[in-house]
Amino acid sequence: MQTLTLYKKDLTEEFLNKLATFLNEGFPSETQTLWKLRFKLWWFSNPFLTDTTPVCWIIEDETTNTLIGFLGNLMVLFKYGNQHLRVSDGTSWYVAKNIRGPETSSLYFTFSRQKNADVILNTTPSSTIQTILPTLGFKQIGGDKLQNYMIIINVAKYISMMATLLDHFSESQSGNKAQIFVLASKVGNICSKILPKRKQAQMPAHDTDGRYIIRDCKNSQSFLESLTKHKKGNTIELSKDKTTLDWILFSPEVQALLRRTTAQIFTKTGEYCGYFIYDIQHVGKDTTLRIRELQLLKPEDAVIKLILKHAKVEAKNAGCAAVYSGLQNPDPAVDKLLHKHILLSLKTENRYYVKFRKNVITDVDPYSIYVPSDLDPDVGFI
Amino acid sequence: MTDVERIANLFSEIMEIPINELNDSISYNSYPTWDSLRHLQLISELEDEFNIEFCLEDITSMRTYKEVKELTRKYLQ
Secondary structure, three states, rough: EEEEEEEEHHHOHHHHHHHHHHHHHHHHOOOOHHHHHHHHHHHHHOOOOOOOOOEEEEEOOOOOOOOEEEEEEEEEEEEEEEEEEEEEEEEEEOOOOOOOOHHHHHHHHHHHHOOOOOOEOOOOHHHHHHHHHHOOOOEOOOEEEEEEEEEEOOHHHHHHHHHHHHHHHHOOOHHHHHHHHHHHHHHHHHHHHHHHOOOOOOOOOOOOOOEEEEEEOHHHHHHHHHHHOOOOOOEEEEOOOHHHHHHHOOOOOHHHHHOOOEEEEEOOOOEEEEEEEEEEEEOOOEEEEEEEEEEEEEOHHHHHHHHHHHHHHHHHHOOEEEEEEOOOOOOHHHHHHHHOOOOOOEEOOOEEEEEEEEOOOOOOHHHEEEOOOOOOOHHHHO | OHHHHHHHHHHHHOOOOHHHHHOOOOOOOOOOOOOOOHHHHHHHHHHHOOOOOHHHHHHHHHOHHHHHHHHHHHHHH
């Protein structure tokens, strides 16, 4: 067994096919096609990936030339005042089930010790890994729990999606818990098949309520202009420079994987009010509309109502099971309004962990001014 | 406290093995608690405790409690 660091030059078509097959074994609900779309977004369209930046680390059985372990690397830029921070996120860590030994730890150590990064992120750890992250020097950002809001668009699809998720969870559990998940998954599958199909209703206009108008933003330039109107504190957060926005909001690769929309809200007289960003995202064989950022200059009930109406219609048109929003670090006023208009809400575990390299930021505790977003890797890239 | 005692204390705490049951033949996967995650934790805490940084080869070579002690002490000489 050997641990290898791979670079962009190593990403041959043959290797990517092999990797997609391997990851499909590790994450059965995620198809090889989906993995290939991810590789394009993570590595081929990433403007911050240099020839010397690792794209991933693998463990290979050199005798059989077989992949047995993988940890992907997502490199993005964050900003603290005028200082750029190179941020590396580890994604999709998987080691073949029959391989268990100290060698499997090598992936994590090569990732966390890379010299290219100022900050290391882990935003989707499994619950087991989550328990050891603090001992590895990571700090959880944003408290233990996240408030999630959900609007079910299609009951049958929603149940089917939950059934898939439960089926997937059961594989990682044992004993009674696994049996409960398996049972719930089966019941869900049956329910989703016997529920009558609802006719598609004619939806009212969803981009205006007479007072406010929602417009899709088509390029980074117009978005950058509106971003300057939002107040910025002394924070550390994802850099929203033109290069980053062209990649994470408007590139063909992000559209192919996440069908990401950046929408702006204006008054009838053309005054800018705010923006929201959402994805039409795959969850197993189903899809959801996921709101990833929502920023308003002045939170107002009517604006939130219009955004939700817009999201529901877009979700319905895209055949989504549900509209979902689990905003990181929401404006409390926006959060209150979402809570008022969305009945289904639940708290889930926050899994956002950060580790700053020593002496990267010296004038302030970097963890205290860190602002997470649902657009950050890898949660915003998968 | 000697270096070996500090290693023993850490190992015992992380692997949840009573200190009086520690012996050189304890090996990776011979105790259900010594899995890849605990291995990560062990390495990380040994590095913090002794202010050292193991090389990758040594991290993957630690397969027994005896090797944990020997390889750690190599960095302390």
